[in-house]
Ligand SMILES: *[C@@H]1O[C@H](CO)[C@@H](O)[C@H](O)[C@H]1NC(C)=O
């Protein structure tokens with residue numbers, strides 16, 4: 001009987017499945033963006049154009065300057081660029097060893113940025129995370145291309161140390177670094193937004209009490225034996241996390 005209150009809300013959620021109109025909300029984050037686009041749509045054009053004052057133009061100017069600063073920061077730091085290596089087994093040994101010590105720094109840098117963002121979901125930390133991912137992809141691209149240009153398969157087949165060919169063949173794989181820079185940036189931004197949606201999603205009860213993934217929803221899914229409560233938690237999580245994640249997942 002204690003579970004009765006969940007039934008009505010679970011049904012509301014089922015009916016609104018996929019429309020993002022369920023009882024569930026994501027923290028303070030208005031993911032539907034409905035209110036802001038409505039504002040723009042309902043503002044008459046005539047009132048909007050004279051409002052483009054010189055102040056607004058200067059804001060737009062600085063936004064463009066900032067954006068160009070952000071994109072240039074995607075270039076790999078000079079100390080992380082590969083040098084030139086002789087096309088020999090000794091050259092390959094040195095290449096692999098330099099790759100290893102540089103990768104330690106690059107991956108530490110991007111993992112730290114991810115950690116900062118995941119534990120403190122601010123826009124600023126998201127931008128730092130996106131920039132660090134771009135840096136990591138620039139590293140993967142620069143070293144992968146250097147490996148391809150310097151060590152051909154035929155050359156590597158002559159090496160006495162078989163590990164070198166295995167390692168260099170892995171460094172050759174570019175992954176997301178195959179994307180052109182603007183798409184890479186979109187890719188990183190989408191991943192960052194997905195992190196945010198997933199981490200901030202909550203299932204809210206009409207009593208204003210909200211369940212986060214950790215610990216409430218995880219506990220409920222692990223221990224509750226109430227069909228209605230489980231359904232409410234599952235549907236609510238689907239609406240709060242799965243529905244807003246869908247467009248991001250499709251665009252990947
Ligand atoms: C083969 O190369 C790897 C990577 O440089 C190195 O760790 C390993 O010690 C080398 N093996 C031999 C037998 O020299």
Ligand SMILES: *[C@@H]1O[C@H](CO)[C@@H](O)[C@H](O)[C@H]1NC(C)=O
Nearest residue numbers: 119120121122123124125126
């Ligand atoms: C969270 O990140 C912001 C920067 O976006 C920083 O100012 C703030 O101190 C951080 N909060 C914590 C608890 O680390």
